Amino acid sequence: MAKQTKYIIVSGGVISGIGKGIIASSTGLLLKTLGLTVTSIKIDPYLNIDAGTLSPLDHGEVFVLDDGGEVDLDLGNYERYLSVQLSRDNNITTGKIYREVIEKERRGDYLGKTVQVVPHITNAIQDWVERVGRVPTSQNGRIPDVCIVELGGTVGDIESAPFIEAMRQFQFRVGHDNFCLIHVSLVPVVGAVGEQKTKPTQASVRDLRGLGLSPDILACRSATPFEEGIREKLSMFCQVRPEQVFSVHDCESLYHVPILLRKQGIIDVLTERLKLNKLSISGELQGEGDALWAQWREFARRRARDLEVTTIAVVGKYTYLTDSYISVVKALEHASLNVNRKIEISWVEASDLEESSAQKDPLKYHEAWQRLCAADGILVPGGFGERGVEGKVLAAKWAREHNVPYLGICLGLQVAVIEFARHVAGLPTAHSAEFRENCDTPVVVFMPEIDRTTMGGTMRLGSRPTKFQGTSFAQNSKIRQLYGSVDEVNERHRHRYEVNPERVDELEAKGMHFVGRDADTGERMEILELESHPYFVAVQYHPEYLTRPLSPSPPFLGLLLAASGQLDSYLSGAGIAADVDTKLKM
The missing domain is CATH 3.40.50.300 (P-loop containing nucleotide triphosphate hydrolases)
Structure with a gap:
């Protein structure tokens, strides 16, 4: 039977x-x-x-x-x-x-x-x-x-x-x-x-x-x-x-x-x-x-304890409804508790960081910048539409110039590329074709295989393999070490736009390393990391979808470790300080 x-x-x-x-x-x-x-x-x-x-x-x-x-x-x-x-x-x-x-x-x-x-x-x-x-x-x-x-x-x-x-x-x-x-x-x-x-x-x-x-x-x-x-x-x-x-x-x-x-x-x-x-x-x-x-x-016990607080500024465009970023919130919680910290999320509406906001509502503008500058780390999650994009670019710029730990997800990777192209690679008109279809320097372009005629189910969706590159920097990158020094990872995607492969050499020559690329062609940029920065990582996929309470997502784990000053000791094998003497795993 x-x-x-x-x-x-x-x-x-x-x-x-x-x-x-x-x-x-x-x-x-x-x-x-x-x-x-x-x-x-x-x-x-x-x-x-x-x-x-x-x-x-x-x-x-x-x-x-x-x-x-x-x-x-x-x-x-x-x-x-x-x-x-x-x-x-x-x-x-x-x-x-x-x-x-x-x-x-x-x-x-x-x-x-x-x-x-x-x-x-x-x-x-x-x-x-x-x-x-x-x-x-x-x-x-x-x-x-x-x-x-x-x-x-x-x-x-x-x-x-x-x-x-x-x-x-x-x-x-x-x-x-x-x-x-x-x-x-x-x-x-x-x-x-x-x-x-x-x-x-x-x-x-x-x-x-x-x-x-x-x-x-x-x-x-x-x-x-x-x-x-x-x-x-x-x-x-x-x-x-x-x-x-x-x-x-x-x-x-x-x-x-x-x-x-x-x-x-x-x-x-x-x-x-x-x-x-x-x-x-x-x-x-x-x-x-x-x-x-x-x-x-044990995990729930930690959540109830009075742990040291680490503040992460989440710069987005849907911050008025935090359920819009529920997986990001959970990924931050899981990572923080696994590194013996309590997470405090500082929500920053991206458009409030822009110069136009300073004219319309100076109080909101200054409060937004105050929250961003006071944070231990910065996270720019995914999103669609032009509203707030320039504010996200400014957040990535602040993180890069002031050595603040940064994690970009999907659009968060794309704005990091735009910012770096404008202010480091000498491409002041750099932008995304999503927001400036006929811009002079598109560093982010529409993916050629995507259907433009319908909205539902036409993006690059689901689990796809990302392969770490063979360069010395990629092999020793912080993000690869966080993934356990594997050669390939499978993560979930949801996007229509990608980094322009024609601009990759220019960006890498200036110090932006695309350490992970798609496993099929090697022409789709999936992971970037900056050298000479405590932790500046961005991914085209959405790592928050695979976070688990007892097994946090590696990019989020890296952000919390860096923001709490524990990343270097963790990567050297010294583990996590105080109270947590073993990593929790399923």
Whole structure:
């Protein structure tokens, strides 16, 4: 008999953005500590085919997978917590489902039947979930024991209705012992005395039951732990046992959420509900689970400690919504805690650094420059569009001239090239063809194979190999040493423009070394590093997509080491100072 994957559905009520992704990721992590193999699916009820064309200010970061899928940022949480590589099929959207059904209808697969939401759309959703839930994981090649499905949106939303109905049917399709529903809701604290109110959660569960689904676990978000009697009240009116109601109050950090859930007994509840004790788990996998939990607790402990602070200025154009850079934030956190420092991110809106800002709003201009100049390190992340580009160029110039550790990502590499070309290589009109299509000195150009006619999925996307060059500088470069002195690395890309290969010799002659190039042709510049600088590194790819709490991204690790004055000792083999005597690894 074929192995049956068990499914945990995570739904949300009362308000959007309640934290379903963190609950789903934390639950998956706890199941992994039992030695189970876990995968995840995110359902987004919007009509877009994928997240690639969504504005970061509207929807948060676009996360890129190994296969080039542009997906919701929650899949980044899943990868970071579960240490798995997911595919584009792990993100389901209304657009994907309807496209699949319509294509079948056009081929005649439905044999002339009237195509309807029920059963055709709901069947397509169930088929997709079951198919992806049985794909062997990248971690160990095993068919997952458990698949966690996060249902985006809020219960009661019109666009979520087909997915709710599909999951109502799905519970009977896979069987009672293979289906568990976690409902994430809100217990607000209101009034002068800070009284917790259960009515919103009661109403949300009532709506869910009216749609045919009954929660097995309630995860209740609140600013404070449950007051006396709240758990019992929720149990009574929501028809779940008290031990199935969990207080997910504000913690020291998100890394403490798994610890909070485990202390309240969620593993026991899941084991009973899904009969997890009947699964066959090898002693080796159980040992790996125990080690994972010990490492996670140590990592969370560091996050709570009063460590020395290192400040990194992040110079971007979407700084008003920090979820636009959520993977960058996580990469900085992971790197800082692994070098025994607490990260303080100083957000700098790139356009505020420009001369035009000094005329419009002098206060903003001076505050932006004050934050930049006070930082221990500077990071310029990726982005699209001309707004703020000159401010990013100025940030790269400040870092280069004042020996401030610098990391550029994607556009951050391109602005570093523009700045260096203008002020060191003697090319004052240097610019990018993205912003000045007919500029005299294009040092950044449109990639020849990219489609200019459509927006979605047409960039250079996904995991690509980068090969370190054979020059003496490249072989001994700081960034190569941070990667473990390997000859080649695989990182994820998302861009349409690249460094102009015709200008590379001029730039290298002045001291800008392109130490890493694409492994296929060697003509695409992937990594640059400046000589005679504490740490000036820029990469065309997005290393933040592969960061893990217990295994930080090497370019970010280098930035934090340099900004905290530990890079030279680390590269010489002396390790990390104080409190951390071994590097944490998975």
